Amino acid sequence: MQRISCIFWLGLKEMMSLRRDWVMMALLVWSFTLAPIMEATGVASSVNNASIAFADEDNSPLSRTLSTAFFPPEFQQVVQIEPGTGPEHMDAGRFIFVVAIPPGFEKDLRARRQPEIQVLIDATAMEQAGIGASYITNILSAEIYRFAAGVDLVDAPPVDLILRSAFNPNRDTVRFAGIVALIGQIMWLTTILTGAAMIREREQGTIEHLLALPLAPFDIAMAKIWANAAVVLIAAGVSLVFIMQGALDITIAGSKPLFLLGTALFLFTATALGVFLATIARSMAQFALLVMLIVLPMLMLSGGETPVEGQPAWLQAGTLFLPSRHYMSASQAIVFKGAGIETVWLEFASMAALGLALLITSLVMFRRSIARMS
Numbered sequence: 256m257q258r259i260s261c262i263f264w265l266g267l268k269e270m271m272s273l274r275r276d277w278v279m280m281a282l283l284v285w286s287f288t289l290a291p292i293m294e295a296t297g298v299a300s301s302v303n304n305a306s307i308a309f310a311d312e313d314n315s316p317l318s319r320t321l322s323t324a325f326f327p328p329e330f331q332q333v334v335q336i337e338p339g340t341g342p343e344h345m346d347a348g349r350f351i352f353v354v355a356i357p358p359g360f361e362k363d364l365r366a367r368r369q370p371e372i373q374v375l376i377d378a379t380a381m382e383q384a385g386i387g388a389s390y391i392t393n394i395l396s397a398e399i400y401r402f403a404a405g406v407d408l409v410d411a412p413p414v415d416l417i418l419r420s421a422f423n424p425n426r427d428t429v430r431f432a433g434i435v436a437l438i439g440q441i442m443w444l445t446t447i448l449t450g451a452a453m454i455r456e457r458e459q460g461t462i463e464h465l466l467a468l469p470l471a472p473f474d475i476a477m478a479k480i481w482a483n484a485a486v487v488l489i490a491a492g493v494s495l496v497f498i499m500q501g502a503l504d505i506t507i508a509g510s511k512p513l514f515l516l517g518t519a520l521f522l523f524t525a526t527a528l529g530v531f532l533a534t535i536a537r538s539m540a541q542f543a544l545l546v547m548l549i550v551l552p553m554l555m556l557s558g559g560e561t562p563v564e565g566q567p568a569w570l571q572a573g574t575l576f577l578p579s580r581h582y583m584s585a586s587q588a589i590v591f592k593g594a595g596i597e598t599v600w601l602e603f604a605s606m607a608a609l610g611l612a613l614l615i616t617s618l619v620m621f622r623r624s625i626a627r628m629s
Contacts, residue, residue, distance in 0.1 A: 258474065265478035266485075269452060273486060276455075279448065283486070286440040287494035295433035295503055301329070301426065302387045307352040308334045310341055315361035317402050321354075324398045329390060341375050351377045352387060354395075364403065422508070422591045433503045434590050435559040435583075441491050442557075442579055445522050446550050448483045449529030450542050453621075458539070472622040476530050480614075483529070484522035491518055508593035514586060520603055521582040524610035531617040534624045557583040578613075581605045 273279055307330050309322040322333050336344060341353035355373040363370040374391055378384045420426055492515055499505045507514070532549065536542035554560070556570070557579035563571055574580045585602035588594035596603075 262474050262478045262481070265474065266482035269479055269482035270486065272452070272455075273448070273483075279451065282447075283444065283490060286444045287437070287490045288498055290440055291433055291436040291494065291498055292502055294436035294439075295429045301428050302383055302390050303328055304331055305329065305352060305383050305387050306331050306334075306350045307354065307391075308336045308341070308344060308350045310336050310338045310353060310355040312338045312358040313356045313360040317361040317364065317399075318356040320402065321356065321395060321398050324394050325391075345375055345377050348377070351380050351383055352391060354391065364399070429503060430505045431591070433499055433505050434586065437491065437494060437499060438557075438559060438583060438586055439554055440494075441487060441518060441521070442525060442554055442582075443546075443550060444490075445483065445487045445525035446529040446532065446546060448487065449479055449526040450533040450536070450546070451529075451539065452479050452483060453530060453533035454536065454539050454542055473618055476618055476621045480523060480526040480530065484519070484526050488515065488519055488522055491515070507590055509589035510595070513596060513599070514589045517582060517585045517589065517599065517603060517606070520606045520610065521578055524578040524606060524613055527610060527614040527617045530621055531613065534617070534620040553577055553579040556580065558587075559583050575605075576609065578606050578609045581609070 304327070307325055311318045311322060322335070325333055334350070336353070338355065341350075341355060344350050345353060353375040355375070357370060357372070360370045360372070372395060374388070376384045376388055423430060492511075495507070495511060495514070500507060528549070532542055532545045536545055556563075556566070556574045556577060558574075563574060563580065563584075566574070581602040585594075585599040585606075588599055588602075
């Protein structure tokens, strides 16, 4: 009981030290507020509020229908411009897309000819230009086919393909990117906070003061693990409510307590990793390099950036030993699909087993490091 009390008070001391570290506090606030917002909304994988203009030389019912087929939030309101002025407007940066309808377009279509539509694209807006070209092609093709089918120019297809997007019917990239960003910040920050706290104690010489107390290396390590895990868990919970649901308007399909339970399991794994890296590194600079070398690949292979199924078979087998993969899989199932404990219990168990193994290894390494110091 006395040992538990020592670990508890030593953890509170760690929290007080963190509160006085303005750099770490600023990093903590940034990581769970502005960073997820910027990552979710800054890089879009869909067209959003793109400016578009029409140069209609046909002025037929079909050409007017085509110009009304573009809606917010993907596109701004269509602006009609004079034919031949498209390059001028694009040079001035007024529009990303300019659609030019040639004269006699509907007449040629009715005569079963193959008229062409010119689409000018400002390719300096790389993300919008690349994705928007497909959007415009699909929208124009669908409207032209609908017109052709209405006047019996084409036969109805033998199969009517109906697409339904599960768990994200609007294909909202912000919702997906926001949660993935939050999970990524949890992975990064937990490892950094714990490892930086260990190295700070060693560089400032306060680790010797702790060793002079009736404390074992296990007590010191566990105090730092639970304290930093608790700080990140609280920050993640606040960010989930006020940033994800509030600022980004993301709907959480599953149970938030279940998500936080999975986060707590992963946090002990990440803090143990921070202790492990801190025992290997001899300075803060070395620790930063180790974080880049180890945590970054863990994030990339977790399934948040690219699906695990798209990785090579041998690499997929290797990711089973990464706690980040199990955490990402369980989190996405809870947040997006509304999964319960009966679905994610295996991921939770895998995280617990891997976390326990990493914790034991970290404690052994830390005890040896303390032994060398004394």
